[in-house]
Amino acid sequence: MEPGNVNVGTNVPLPQLNQRERPRRKRGLVGRGLGWAVRAVVAFVILSVFMVVLYRFVPPPITLTMVGDALGGHGIDKSWRPLSQIDPNMARAAIAGEDSRFCLHDGFDLQAIETAYARNARGGRIRGGSTISQQTAKNVFLIQGGGYARKALEAYFTVLIENIWGKRRIMEVYLNVAETGIGTYGVDAASRRYFGHDASHLTPDEAGRIAAVLPLPKKRAAIAPRGFTRRHGNAITRRVGVVRNDGLDRCLR
Secondary structure, rough: OOOOOOOOOOOOOOOOOOHHHHHHHHHHHHHHHHHHHHHHHHHHHHHHHHHHHOOOOOOOOOHHHHHHHHHOOOOOOOOOOOOOOHHHHHHHHHHHHHHOOOOOOOOHHHHHHHHHHHHHOOOOOOOOOOOOOOHHHHHOOOOOOOOOHEEEEEEEEHHHHHHHHHHHHHHHHHHHHHOOOOEEEEHHHHHHHHOOOOOOOOOOHHHHHHHOOOOOOOOOOOOOOOHHHEEEEEEEEHHHHHHHHOOOOOOHH
């Protein structure tokens, strides 16, 4: 071979990766993945706590359920009214119809869950054991469906609002964001739609009829209710006085 020439023959061995470097690369990828996962969880916790603290003082401007209605072609009729300007009969009707132990539990009513489970096991109409606190957490921060993943997040947000908001704020937000008809949100909008006046003065009968709509707002109407809706509304109306007399709404006074 003459001086200055370079042998580029195929017999020259190519450099090989050190065998010890491959596991290190895999461990590095796993470590980076775990790092990003931890960062995502921390970011979610910080953001969720921030939103809950913010909504302690500021009315939630919109919910995912409202967005779904808007995308579905329905208008959104809502108006915010402070709890102090909502007739007490409405909160009592909500407690009577949705969560009789609202002032007694810390967000979860195990007794109601056990009762609902036993009732559903016997068949017939399926009923849940969700409290007003759980429903508020779902309405404000989450979607309506979602299965177990959503239920886990619902429990997380329920703990946050119980400890950061307190009962009065939970009831106030619930009565303002709960769906009360197709495209209608909050009891003030419902009162104007169904009865032609705001929610500052509601009779026990009017409050009971609105509360009867809450479980299935897209299928029930407070105007000339029929069947189960009528019977349920009448039962709630009768229990409004019980809630008042037995102090079941004392955490709101």
